[in-house]
Amino acid sequence: xxSLPVPQEPLRRVAVTGGTHGNEMSGVYLVRQWxxxxxxxxxxxxxxxxxxxxxxxxxxxxxxxxxxxxRTFTSTFLTSKATPDELYxxxxxxxxxxxxxxxxxxxxxxxxLDLHNTTANMGTCFIxxxxxxxxxxxxxYLQLQNSxxxxxxxxxxxxxxxxxxxxxxxxxxxxxxxxxxxQGVLRADLFSRMRSLVASVLDFIELFNQGAAFPAFxxxxxxxxxxxxFPRSEDGDLAGMVHPQLQxxxxxxxxxxxxxxxxxxxxxxxxxxxxxxxxxFINEAAYYEKNIAFMKSKKLTVSIPALPVLTPNxxxxx
Amino acid sequence: xxSLPVPQEPLRRVAVTGGTHGNEMSGVYLVRQWxxxxxxxxxxxxxxxxxxxxxxxxxxxxxxxxxxxxRTFTSTFLTSKATPDELYxxxxxxxxxxxxxxxxxxxxxxxxLDLHNTTANMGTCFIxxxxxxxxxxxxxYLQLQNSxxxxxxxxxxxxxxxxxxxxxxxxxxxxxxxxxxxQGVLRADLFSRMRSLVASVLDFIELFNQGAAFPAFxxxxxxxxxxxxFPRSEDGDLAGMVHPQLQxxxxxxxxxxxxxxxxxxxxxxxxxxxxxxxxxFINEAAYYEKNIAFMKSKKLTVSIPALPVLTPNxxxxx
Numbered sequence: 260x261x262s263l264p265v266p267q268e269p270l271r272r273v274a275v276t277g278g279t280h281g282n283e284m285s286g287v288y289l290v291r292q293w294x295x296x297x298x299x300x301x302x303x304x305x306x307x308x309x310x311x312x313x314x315x316x317x318x319x320x321x322x323x324x325x326x327x328x329x330r331t332f333t334s335t336f337l338t339s340k341a342t343p344d345e346l347y348x349x350x351x352x353x354x355x356x357x358x359x360x361x362x363x364x365x366x367x368x369x370x371x372l373d374l375h376n377t378t379a380n381m382g383t384c385f386i387x388x389x390x391x392x393x394x395x396x397x398x399x400y401l402q403l404q405n406s407x408x409x410x411x412x413x414x415x416x417x418x419x420x421x422x423x424x425x426x427x428x429x430x431x432x433x434x435x436x437x438x439x440x441x442q443g444v445l446r447a448d449l450f451s452r453m454r455s456l457v458a459s460v461l462d463f464i465e466l467f468n469q470g471a472a473f474p475a476f477x478x479x480x481x482x483x484x485x486x487x488x489f490p491r492s493e494d495g496d497l498a499g500m501v502h503p504q505l506q507x508x509x510x511x512x513x514x515x516x517x518x519x520x521x522x523x524x525x526x527x528x529x530x531x532x533x534x535x536x537x538x539x540f541i542n543e544a545a546y547y548e549k550n551i552a553f554m555k556s557k558k559l560t561v562s563i564p565a566l567p568v569l570t571p572n573x574x575x576x577x
Numbered sequence: 578x579x580s581l582p583v584p585q586e587p588l589r590r591v592a593v594t595g596g597t598h599g600n601e602m603s604g605v606y607l608v609r610q611w612x613x614x615x616x617x618x619x620x621x622x623x624x625x626x627x628x629x630x631x632x633x634x635x636x637x638x639x640x641x642x643x644x645x646x647x648r649t650f651t652s653t654f655l656t657s658k659a660t661p662d663e664l665y666x667x668x669x670x671x672x673x674x675x676x677x678x679x680x681x682x683x684x685x686x687x688x689x690l691d692l693h694n695t696t697a698n699m700g701t702c703f704i705x706x707x708x709x710x711x712x713x714x715x716x717x718y719l720q721l722q723n724s725x726x727x728x729x730x731x732x733x734x735x736x737x738x739x740x741x742x743x744x745x746x747x748x749x750x751x752x753x754x755x756x757x758x759x760q761g762v763l764r765a766d767l768f769s770r771m772r773s774l775v776a777s778v779l780d781f782i783e784l785f786n787q788g789a790a791f792p793a794f795x796x797x798x799x800x801x802x803x804x805x806x807f808p809r810s811e812d813g814d815l816a817g818m819v820h821p822q823l824q825x826x827x828x829x830x831x832x833x834x835x836x837x838x839x840x841x842x843x844x845x846x847x848x849x850x851x852x853x854x855x856x857x858f859i860n861e862a863a864y865y866e867k868n869i870a871f872m873k874s875k876k877l878t879v880s881i882p883a884l885p886v887l888t889p890n891x892x893x894x895x
Binding site (some may be wrong): 521 | 704764863865
């Protein structure tokens with residue numbers, strides 16, 4: 260896998276998307292606010308565009324109408340011929356690709372920040388492609404700006420062909436996950452935290468655009484390894500639950516032999532891996548249908564090279 | 578309002594309903610377990626029947642398909658003529674009334690326990706009609722059996738004509754609410770707590786059936802006063818959120834002048850009542866569509882008379 264090229268020019272075309280999942284309320288209501296008061300997304304060198312990504316799902320407060328929009332930005336969906344009976348989210352992914360892309364083209368937006376909530380006890384989590392050096396610098400900046408509560412970085416390794424999320428349409432991008440928040444609920448504490456994070460993201464882009472130096476650094480990240488399904492009966496039904504000792508312990512190490520599920524029969528199921536694992540998105544409501552009880556990750560330290568310093572644009576004379 | 582008559586005979590016909598709301602998972606999975614292993618609901622003098630109340634909504638993990646089933650057990654719905662195009666839950670309410678009622682008849686079940694979850698920080702809460710002396714004794718027993726964490730009692734004053742919930746179909750009944758749990762999530766801790774509570778409910782009925790004495794007592798209860806909507810803009814959209822100082826503070830006193838909402842504009846909205854109020858179901862996900870940000874209650878002490886002691890049935894000779 261090769262790294263994404265780092266920006267050589269200021270980032271002018273930036274979007275902040277919310278409501279990609281229509282029942283994740285922080286992003287839904289922040290985008291609605293920004294559509295009324297766009298000044299909050301303005302900086303001297305650019306203005307970010309607020310986008311309600313899945314308005315139909317948002318209107319009925321569901322994750323999606325036909326299929327998960329945030330799994331629909333693959334080349335296959337984006338380049339297939341439109342048909343009259345296709346699912347709503349396939350049509351909507353093409354619209355967003357038209358608005359913010361096309362994906363993998365020089366016309367695509369410079370940066371998309373996609374706002375999410377999770378019912379899991381994930382705190383603040385940034386999800387991005389480890390090859391996106393620009394976004395890795397952004398995470399580092401956000402961690403320094405907002406150290407309490409801690410924010411963690413989940414990195415995915417995916418080629419351009421296999422990425423499927425909204426933010427993959429832009430040249431650079433990132434997902435923010437805040438939790439725990441039930442679906443369909445708007446908590447003031449998470450709303451404020453997300454608003455503050457978005458302001459910091461825009462501040463970082465502004466600093467980069469103005470020619471600030473961002474030297475190389477090392478960073479602790481969680482690398483996605485795969486998913487773990489619930490225990491199931493022969494007919495596919497749940498046979499047990501996330502173990503009470505695992506519930507809410509996102510990002511905490513799980514050793515081989517630790518209990519991870521409690522069967523309805525009363526027995527414990529133990530983790531059978533051969534090394535320490537860091538669980539993420541534990542017991543996320545939306546993942547039951549995806550056969551995911553939690554995601555597995557490993558913790559590692561990555562070295563990120565410096566960002567090239569842009570020559571600042573002269574302030575226009577007035 | 579007159580009191581419900583207390584039982585003069587052992588309670589033989591008892592039902593435990595779960596999945597009345599299809600995305601409240603503790604009751605859904607407990608009922609599924611009991612349908613496989615009914616022995617857990619057996620006691621010497623009776624066997625409780627497990628009922629999955631809204632199987633269609635449960636199958637798609639939504640609160641309801643057409644309308645809220647737990648608001649559909651009024652005389653109007655139950656006695657109106659069936660039509661081919663009526664909403665699923667109206668048909669299902671009639672089916673359940675046929676199975677467990679008819680409501681307000683001598684053929685109705687003796688007791689229905691209806692199992693619910695809430696996204697609000699309600700802990701363990703029993704909801705019942707204050708005139709149901711038998712159910713009030715049951716709550717008192719449950720509080721003594723399960724003192725940690727504390728369980729609270731929410732009483733509603735409603736006449737037989739205006740009750741609308743599943744448990745109102747039986748001669749006596751009660752709703753159990755456990756929270757916080759997001760919709761669509763099964764937490765092992767709440768699952769275990771609910772299973773233990775149901776066992777205690779059945780134990781209480783067994784004790785009553787066997788002729789145990791339940792003397793008069795006094796009890797602290799929260800009496801339902803009404804609902805408070807979110808602040809809204811002229812077009813009906815949310816204009817703010819539950820205030821961070823109110824979030825998760827269910828059952829804690831709110832004084833006049835205390836902040837209850839935080840507007841998106843940044844302003845606080847204060848409580849304008851003229852006396853101490855106890856908020857319940859704060860920021861419950863399912864109540865956004867009902868225009869309820871929280872319920873208001875007052876705390877008071879009620880005196881409950883003794884239950885008449887039944888003459889124990891002789892153990893049948895074998």
